[in-house]
Amino acid sequence: SLKPFWLECFWLTAEQRSRHQANQPLLTMVARLTYRRQCRYNTKSNKQRILKTPGGKLVYQAVAKTTKGPKCGDCGKTLIGLPRLRAKEYRRLKNREKRVSRAYGGSRCAGCVRSRIVRAFLIEEQKCVKQVLAEKLSQAKEQTVGKKKGKK
Numbered sequence: 001s002l003k004p005f006w007l008e009c010f011w012l013t014a015e016q017r018s019r020h021q022a023n024q025p026l027l028t029m030v031a032r033l034t035y036r037r038q039c040r041y042n043t044k045s046n047k048q049r050i051l052k053t054p055g056g057k058l059v060y061q062a063v064a065k066t067t068k069g070p071k072c073g074d075c076g077k078t079l080i081g082l083p084r085l086r087a088k089e090y091r092r093l094k095n096r097e098k099r100v101s102r103a104y105g106g107s108r109c110a111g112c113v114r115s116r117i118v119r120a121f122l123i124e125e126q127k128c129v130k131q132v133l134a135e136k137l138s139q140a141k142e143q144t145v146g147k148k149k150g151k152k
Contacts, residue, residue: 031058072109079109 036059039046048060069084071077081100083093090098099106104113 033058033060036060037062070106072107072112074108074112077109077111079106082106 047063051061067084070079
């Protein structure tokens with residue numbers, strides 16, 4: 001009992017008829033998905049992504065929050081080479097995964113470490129310069145004191 005095409009689709013518009021003739025479905029059914037955890041609302045902590053199982057079913061999969069990641073203690077920039085994890089997940093990492101192989105690695109960025117090293121070097125240089133100047137002054141004083149004693 002095949003119906004003629006015009007009888008089957010007489011209530012459709014011309015665009016819908018052409019789509020129907022091209023064997024495309026008129027309406028695609030979307031599977032209704034339910035949350036798999038207890039929270040029923042679309043909150044920040046309850047984000048989900050749609051996943052297709054090997055059986056062809058669509059299910060929700062919970063998405064963990066992403067963090068802002070570790071920041072430099074001096075300038076506040078994000079540190080390069082470190083994973084962006086939650087605090088609990090950081091605890092599970094090995095030490096080599098938590099830091100960068102450098103002085104202050106995992107705590108300060110490379111630029112801040114460089115500036116600290118330069119600052120320390122300049123402070124040491126300043127101390128040396130002060131010491132040299134103090135020695136010159138003391139020598140000059142000794143010479144002036146020696147000249148005065150020689151004149152008398």
